[in-house]
Amino acid sequence: MRSTRAVTATAAILSAIALSMSACGADEKDSADSGQVISELKDLLPQKVRDSGVLTIATDPQYPPCDFTNESGEIDGFNHDILMAMAPRLGVEIKQTAIAFDGLLPGVQSGRFDGAMECITDNLERQETVTFVDYAYATKSVITTADNKHDIAENPLTTCGLKAGVQTGTEFVEDADLFTKNCVAAGEAPLEITNFPTAGDQNTALQSGRIDFAFTNTATGVWQAKSSDGDFEVIPSPLLSRTYVGIVVDKDADDTAQALLGALEAIIEDGTYDKIMAEWDLQDIALDEPGINLATQRPLELPTTCGSCDS
Template sequence: MIATLSLLAAAALLVSGCGAEASTPKDNALLVPELNKLLPQKVRDSGVLTVATDPQYPPCDFTNQSGKIDGFNHDILMEMAPRLGVEIRQEGIAFDGLLPGVQSGRFDAAMECITDNLERQKTVKFVDYAYATKSVITTSENKHGITANPLTTCGLKAGVQTGTEFVEDAELFSKNCKSEGKDALQITNFPTAGDQNTALQSGRIDFAFSNTATGVWQAKASNGRFKVIPSPLLSRTYVGIVVDIKADDTAKALLGALEAIVKDGTYGKVMSKWELNDIALDKPGINLATERPLELPKICGSCGS
């Protein structure tokens, strides 16, 4: 399981850069030829599938103390590689460049606990492999008394990372505050998760929005200096590997590899290793936000109190 780190070490992991990280398929016995044939010819010719990530979201993706990309997404990809019969190479970039990088053809795919939603499905396709829950994160002192009641955040300074679904979440919180005659959130956008975390630690913001698994990891890594708070205004979602909207065969290949590791138990072992069984998705699929929609949160006033 993830080693406990000092606050400074955790921060270093969250803000450090990284190069490419790759897998090499070693076991031809695991190859599923039908899946390999679905991959683009350029991928089959090169033997490399390039997957972009923003490695600042442990335990999804992060740069470990050896300077290599790590996380449960990394482990899933490494197990998918031999089924596809290609090397999977991860490259670290900023989050807001992930989807454009796939759309432009710079990357074959992107994977970084990216939420599958209807708006994003207009431009890309998702191969969903897990659930995600979201939470509010603040310092352990919680000096403003934030609780699961979303009205306790009204008027406070909130941090979100540019390009993430948390931008829309913060807007929903503000609308909820206004519906009760309270002040909206004072929202600051940050280019990276590291910048957001620094602002939270320094007191420039009062709280931030986070993937729950990432928030829990951060709280553990900092010896309890952060507090993770659930909210009924933050939904459970699907997260998926992103491919170009026209890349139907690539999506089918990735889905087939996921189904293979689910069926043989490898996927379950990865999720157990990272203590993420509660977000495991036993039936991966394509564009599940459309095909198997989950309930979306609505303005609810003081719900959660």
């Protein structure tokens, strides 16, 4: 991860993030450079967006390197950089607004926000109410403290009977349920699952020993381990799938989805996207062919119960 934007992603900082804060940096003010506007894409945006010149995208900035609040108090992350690269193609300013994760999708559905972006997993259940413009892959892992006193390993049965943390409203809720089903099917004790409203609360519980491990985006977990000087250990698992993540828009906002997709394709074609992913050391999750609702259009293999999964 790039040192110029290093942030201490400890529980204390994560918990201190003000959810009502909006980021409007200088790069946003310059983001609507008319020399790069693709008029066909701008014409697809809602009239209110074209009139105001502002597209509002909500996020929960507690997931570095996806989204976080940097030392200057501004929203940062590779998602931010992608949005700022897309904005000139759309001919509007993109403003990010910080709210709690479980309010992102409802905020888009209600029309409060034009979209949401926070490494949100594209899945079939969410596609029933919103549309995804997929821009990257995501992998998931479990995270525990560096001492790993329960000897958690890639074998998912090593988590049976332990106290697990998940954040409310995330796909990790379903992941934890799959782990429990896997334990029970093997005759082992189920997970003791606790839901937390924020990632900061979950991290505090992990550090204090209230939970034994938690579920996390792999890139976020690796960032957390590095920025805490090795206080955490990130462990992959065969029960955790590779998924697509996307920018969320309302299910009826087909034109907005097409505009965002076109802007993504433009920054991929000119190399900007690859530069952003390389700058954040995220080449392994780069998506060269973005698309709409790829969990349906180009589904990835989903994990199933497998006991020790030959670990």
